[in-house]
Amino acid sequence: MFVQVVAIVLALGLLMFFAYRGYPVIVFAPIFTLLAVVISGLALMPSYTETYMANAANYIKTYFPIFLLGAIFGKVMELNGAASSIARSIVKVLGSKRAMLSVVLACAVLTYGGVSLFVVAFAVYPFAVAVFREADIPKRLIPGTIALGAFTFTMDALPGTPQVQNIIPTTYFGTDAYAAPVVGIVGGVMVLAAGMFWLEKRRKQAAAAGEGYGTGHKNEPETAEGQRYPNLWVSLVPLVLVLVFNYLLSRGFLTVNTWYSPELLKSFNIANVKTVASSWALIIALFIGIAAALCINVRHVQSKLAAGLTAAAMGSLLAIFNTASEVGFGNVVKTLPGFKAIQNFILNISSQPLINEAVSVNILSGVTGSASGGLSIALEVMGKQYLAAGQAAGISPEWLHRIASMASGGMDTLPHNGAVITLLAITGLTHRQSYKDIFAITVVKTLTVLILAAVLSFM
Incomplete structure (x- = not known):
């Protein structure tokens, strides 16, 4: 059994190492998967074609529309200037006295409205530079500030967020995007408050040391004097439409749950409409948001x-x-002999399903460097056990949903995370210069989830 466990740990370690070094996961994930299979003494080709490829294809079938439409929505909001208009307006209103808070809120509004995290970073960065320079705050603090606004509470904590990390748990727990709203809001406020405390502390330390914005930075954005942006209220319309229709189609009078009869759904192998309803609602809401975004600044787009x-x-x-x-x-990995030992170890960390779930999702998200990847693996492997244990303990599936979703956005932002690497590239900074603050935000998010899981477990 020791060799089988080592096979899994070795495969995970190599995947993380190569991802950190910038090698494509698409290429190396199957290679290290098959390495673990060979060491474990199982059949090589059936494991690849019938397990690896079948499950990868099923994930694409389930979530590709959300990835595609989310990317298109974010790109159109970037092209029509609406994303920049929103960021610019928030930064302008709060000004240099609240430079960090203005950047965090600009990121938060865009992320919660459905704009891709990567697009948010591109859209907000020029305004973050302007306000940080005016306030004479070190540029090295910009990545941590953007990460707090885009990669944390609006990505997976606040109820209704259209990011995929909030949609994945609906498939496993029969919930919707608005699961456990109070828990999500409380967790979101905790993350925002603690994150701002850390960032402001770092700003004051820099000011006391006489450190300002600095000079000689890379990737400084060009000033766009005289550039015209769409009206703020017009720019907000597509975001509002996505949020409103996502709610109406999930829980309102337009709910997709009632669109089709159970007999019809069974003919499509859908036993429970709740497993697909959240995806359907978000797909339609994003279509509506894209249509509205295309009507803004038409000639330029x-x-x-x-x-x-x-x-x-x-x-x-x-x-x-x-x-x-x-x-x-x-x-x-879950079919390998060694996984049973690892699974038992994780399940024995705590007898409380919520704490167990938070730990396992955090670990897997950290190892893979992906919130959605780690979340999907954890729930695919242990989702049924968590649901059964939760029901036995009287724990709402909505709590399981919210804790799992928030946990995915904890340790996922380790150095090899794609969003972190992209954010640093956009800002022209390095891990050495700015990762300390991103990691601090990561710790804040992780501790918040564990605290919430512990509190809910003993209520």
Whole structure:
């Protein structure tokens, strides 16, 4: 059994190492999967074609529309200037006296409205530079500030967020995007408050040391004097439409739960409409948001739309295939003899399902460097056990949903995380310069989830 456990740990370690070094997960996830299979003494090709590929393909089938439409929505909001208009307006209102808070809120509004995390970083960065420079705050603090606004509470804590990390648990727990709203709001406020405390502390330390914005930085954005942006209220319309229709289609009078009869759904192998309803609601809401976004600044968008759609489609393909590769990896791992020992270890960390779930999702998200990848693997492997244990303990599936979702956005932002690497590239900074603050936000998020899980477990 020792050798079988080592096979899994070795495969996970190699996957993390190569991802950190910038090698494509799509290529190396199956290689290290098959390495673990060979060491464990199982059949090589059936494990690849019938387990790895089958589960990767199923993940793509389930979530590709959300990845694609989310990428298109974010790209159109970028092309029409609406994303920049929202960020610019918030930064302008709060000004340099609240530089960090203004950047965090700008990121939060865009992320909660459905704009891709990567697009948010691109859209907010120029305004973050302007306000940090005006306030004479070190540029090295920008990545941590953007990470707090885009990668934490609006990604997976606040109820209704249209990010995929909030949609994945609905498949396993029969919930919707608005699961456990009070828990999510409380957790979101805790993360925001603690994160701002850390960032402001770092700002004051820098000021006391006489450190300002600095000079000689890379990737400084060009000043766009005289550039015209859409009206703020017009820019907000697509975001509001996504949120409103996502709610109406999930829980309101337009709920997709009642659109089709159970007999019809059974003919499509859908035993319970709740397993697909949240995805359907978000798909329709994103369509509506995209249609509205295309009506803003039409002439400017039209000239760049073809190239923009191509870029969005390519980006969504890369994102979902990376995640699907990790999901395939996880599903092969769970068939290996050594996994039983690892699973028993995780399940014995605590007798409380919520604490157990928070730990396992955090660990797997950290190892894979992906919130959605780690979350999918954890719930695919142990989701049924958590649901059964939760029901036995009288724990609501909505709590399981919210804790799992929030836990995915904890240790996922380790140095090899794709979003972290992209954020540092956008800002022209290095891990050495700025990762300390990103890691601090990561710790804040992880501790918040564990605290919430512990409190809920003993209520």
